[in-house]
Amino acid sequence: MSTSAKYWRGIPQRYRLEAEKCTDCGAQFFPPRVVCSGCGGREFEEIKLDDRGKLLTYTVIRVGPSEFCEQTPYAMGIVELEGGVRMTGQIADVDFDDLEVGLPIKIEFRKIREEGEAGILCYGYKFVPDK
Amino acid sequence: MRDVAVIGVGMQKWGELWEKSLRDIFTESAMLAIDDAGVDHIDSMYVGCMTSGLFVGQEHLGSLLADYLGVAPIPALRVESACASGGAAFRQAYFDVASGANDIVLASGVEKMTDVDGAGATYALSTAADAEYEVYHGITFPGLYALLAVAHMHAYGTTREQLAEVSVKNHKNGAKNPLAQYPFEVTVDQVLNSVMIADPLTILDCSPITDGAAGAILCPLDMAKDLSHKAPVKILSSAHATDSIALHSRQDLTWLSAVAKAGEVAYKGAGLTPADIDFVEVHDCFTIAEIAVIEALGFFEKGKGGTGAPSGETAMGGRIPVNPSGGLKSKGHPVGATGIAQIVETVKQLRGDAGERQVEGAKVGMTQNMGGTGGSCVAHILGKV
Numbered sequence: 001m002s003t004s005a006k007y008w009r010g011i012p013q014r015y016r017l018e019a020e021k022c023t024d025c026g027a028q029f030f031p032p033r034v035v036c037s038g039c040g041g042r043e044f045e046e047i048k049l050d051d052r053g054k055l056l057t058y059t060v061i062r063v064g065p066s067e068f069c070e071q072t073p074y075a076m077g078i079v080e081l082e083g084g085v086r087m088t089g090q091i092a093d094v095d096f097d098d099l100e101v102g103l104p105i106k107i108e109f110r111k112i113r114e115e116g117e118a119g120i121l122c123y124g125y126k127f128v129p130d131k
Numbered sequence: 132m133r134d135v136a137v138i139g140v141g142m143q144k145w146g147e148l149w150e151k152s153l154r155d156i157f158t159e160s161a162m163l164a165i166d167d168a169g170v171d172h173i174d175s176m177y178v179g180c181m182t183s184g185l186f187v188g189q190e191h192l193g194s195l196l197a198d199y200l201g202v203a204p205i206p207a208l209r210v211e212s213a214c215a216s217g218g219a220a221f222r223q224a225y226f227d228v229a230s231g232a233n234d235i236v237l238a239s240g241v242e243k244m245t246d247v248d249g250a251g252a253t254y255a256l257s258t259a260a261d262a263e264y265e266v267y268h269g270i271t272f273p274g275l276y277a278l279l280a281v282a283h284m285h286a287y288g289t290t291r292e293q294l295a296e297v298s299v300k301n302h303k304n305g306a307k308n309p310l311a312q313y314p315f316e317v318t319v320d321q322v323l324n325s326v327m328i329a330d331p332l333t334i335l336d337c338s339p340i341t342d343g344a345a346g347a348i349l350c351p352l353d354m355a356k357d358l359s360h361k362a363p364v365k366i367l368s369s370a371h372a373t374d375s376i377a378l379h380s381r382q383d384l385t386w387l388s389a390v391a392k393a394g395e396v397a398y399k400g401a402g403l404t405p406a407d408i409d410f411v412e413v414h415d416c417f418t419i420a421e422i423a424v425i426e427a428l429g430f431f432e433k434g435k436g437g438t439g440a441p442s443g444e445t446a447m448g449g450r451i452p453v454n455p456s457g458g459l460k461s462k463g464h465p466v467g468a469t470g471i472a473q474i475v476e477t478v479k480q481l482r483g484d485a486g487e488r489q490v491e492g493a494k495v496g497m498t499q500n501m502g503g504t505g506g507s508c509v510a511h512i513l514g515k516v
Contacts, residue, residue: 010263031264057285057384059277060330061269065257066250068269076270078278078379086379088278089268096330101285112268124268 007120014124015109017051019085020044030085052130053081055103060096067113079105079127092126106130132229134352136363137513139168140475145343145463146312153187153243154199156344160468161200161239164346168359173348174233175206179220179240180467181213181502185255187246196241206233213259213502214416216240217470218509221347222369225511228349235358240472241344242465252340256466259503261377273337275378275504276417277329282384283419284331287434291331295322296440297418298335298460304447305457307487312341312463336418341463345471347478352516364481367495367512368400376506385434387505390427394499397510398429403495405429408512410480410490411451411497412473415458421445424499425453428510447488455480455488470500470509481515 012018019030024041030049035042058077061068068074075091077099091099092110110126141163148156157178165173178196183189190209197207210220217240224238244252257266260275283289299319305311322335348359355363372392375381381388398404405428413428415421422436430451431439439445445453456462456476459469477496479485490496494515501508 057278057282059274059281059332060327061271061274062327062329063249063253063271063273064269065253065266065271069250071269074269076268076274076278078384088265088270088377088379101281122267 002116007122017049017107017125019047019049021047028083028085030087049085050082051107053079053105055091055099055101055105055127056080056086057101058091058099067115075099077127087125090126091128093128098129104130133231135225135228135349135366136352136355136516137347137366137474137478138350138355138359138361138363139164139170139348140346140478141167142310142343142345142472142475144310145341145465147245148342149245151342153183153189153241154195156243156342157196157239157241158199160241160344161237161346164237164239164348168348168361170235170348170358173202173205173235173237175227176200176202176237176239177220177223177227178207178209179216179218179470180209181211181216181242182255182258183243185247185258187243212507212509214414214466215470215500215502215507215509216467217345217472218498218500218511219371219470221470221474221511222371222509224349225366225369228351234350234354236349237346238349238471238474239344239346240468240470242467243342244340244465245342249340265377265379271329273329273332273417276419277332278378279384279423279504280331280419283423286385287437289422289437291323292319293437293441294331294336294418294422295319297415297421298322300440300446301415301454301458301460304455304488305461308457308462311457311461312339313461314457332417332419338416338459338464341465343463343465343468343472345468345475347471347474362482363516364478365514365516367403367514368397370394370396370400370510371508372396373507374505376503378504385423387423387427387501387508389505389508390424390499390501393508393510394428397497397512401512403512407495408451408497409493409495410455411453411499412456412476413453413458413499414469414501415454415460416464418460421453421458424501428497428499447490452490455485455490470498473498473500474511474513477513481513
């Protein structure tokens with residue numbers, strides 16, 4: 001059974017889309033890093049990511065891992081946000097036939113899954129079509 | 132550094148080996164390799180294994196497997212780099228011999244995957260991706276490669292049929308491999324119409340869940356003739372490279388830069404170019420993986436990998452035969468063992484012992500084994516002496 005630290009430790013990223021920008025070279029990192037992989041810099045400023053972007057690629061998961069079995073089929077994709085940060089997540093409220101590269105996306109705060117026998121609720125970001 | 136040769140290889144028939152445990156299948160394949168070399172002892176051993184902890188609840192394989200092989204107290208170490216664990220174990224064994232630390236070394240790989248159910252295996256394999264920023268959201272390995280496939284299809288016009296042709300070609304080769312898990316042929320229609328796993332990949336685009344192990348015996352090249360009656364195969368170069376663990380962190384979602392880097396280092400180390408390679412065993416965990424890998428290794432232009440199987444260029448007798456063994460698709464993919472099985476096939480081919488699937492006149496063979504979505508990659512080039 002997991003201890004609680006790993007759930008609250010991810011809150012700034014998963015709930016508030018907090019990222020970091022290297023003060024030396026300006027590279028953005030989501031999630032935050034200790035060392036900039038671009039220039040080796042160690043100073044960062046906190047930034048809030050834009051909640052809009054576009055879909056770079058997608059799939060529909062038909063066979064899921066244990067904790068997602070009840071959600072199948074569900075769409076997933078990689079989104080590039082305005083500003084360049086990329087992330088993987090589920091695409092909600094979408095007709096699978098409407099999935100296409102370049103689809104405008106808005107990020108929303110949603111429930112992701114229930115974890116373990118205790119059914120701990122895990123929240124985070126999901127993508128929805130930005131109509 | 133000393134020149135290093137492979138003097139023995141072994142693997143059993145792979146599949147769902149319900150009656151055998153991890154220690155059984157490891158020991159069987161290790162004994163096959165030791166007997167093939169004809170050596171009476173080994174000085175040290177390396178075991179590639181991705182996640183025995185999640186598959187069978189067992190870590191500390193060095194101790195367990197040295198004991199069951201009857202070789203304790205020699206140094207024995209488990210090596211992990213997800214699905215590239217076998218290739219990484221071979222590379223450690225290579226360094227062990229090349230450095231002069233040990234003379235006769237076993238490089239092996241093992242994975243016992245059927246002691247957990249399908250959902251359990253999907254979870255265990257998913258730990259090769261970013262647990263907090265990919266897996267947390269429900270992605271699977273077929274899903275990650277499907278993301279790569281859709282990006283490749285969008286960027287280069289790669290077609291659904293071209294993906295299927297990779298599976299057809301590898302099953303055709305594997306049908307001639309008596310040790311393969313699924314030694315039968317499939318058609319393009321069968322691939323397209325099989326169960327959808329993660330769009331656009333069907334189950335016949337995916338390598339299977341497999342129990343299996345493989346082993347190889349390495350020694351200094353100049354001792355090979357004294358130690359073994361088998362024709363030695365020389366390790367011409369060894370390479371290893373890494374990339375971001377998360378697919379989404381890569382600037383080009385279709386380009387496997389760790390594979391390209393490992394290939395570049397391997398070619399340079401051997402003083403060869405892609406045109407000098409007679410055949411290659413690549414990591415076709417999914418059909419799209421083979422397409423992306425043959426581009427990154429320089430056998431095909433970027434974006435043109437999809438043409439390899441349909442044109443016959445990657446078939447037996449083609450310009451560059453890819454996966455004569457049947458690849459992961461037909462032979463099976465017990466993750467930690469795969470990199471060693473690639474060496475087993477390459478050595479058999481270079482000895483001229485590959486039977487019905489022999490690449491005629493093969494003198495130089497290459498192996499490419501990767502972890503995750505290409506977050507790590509190991510490549511080796513082997514040559515006939």
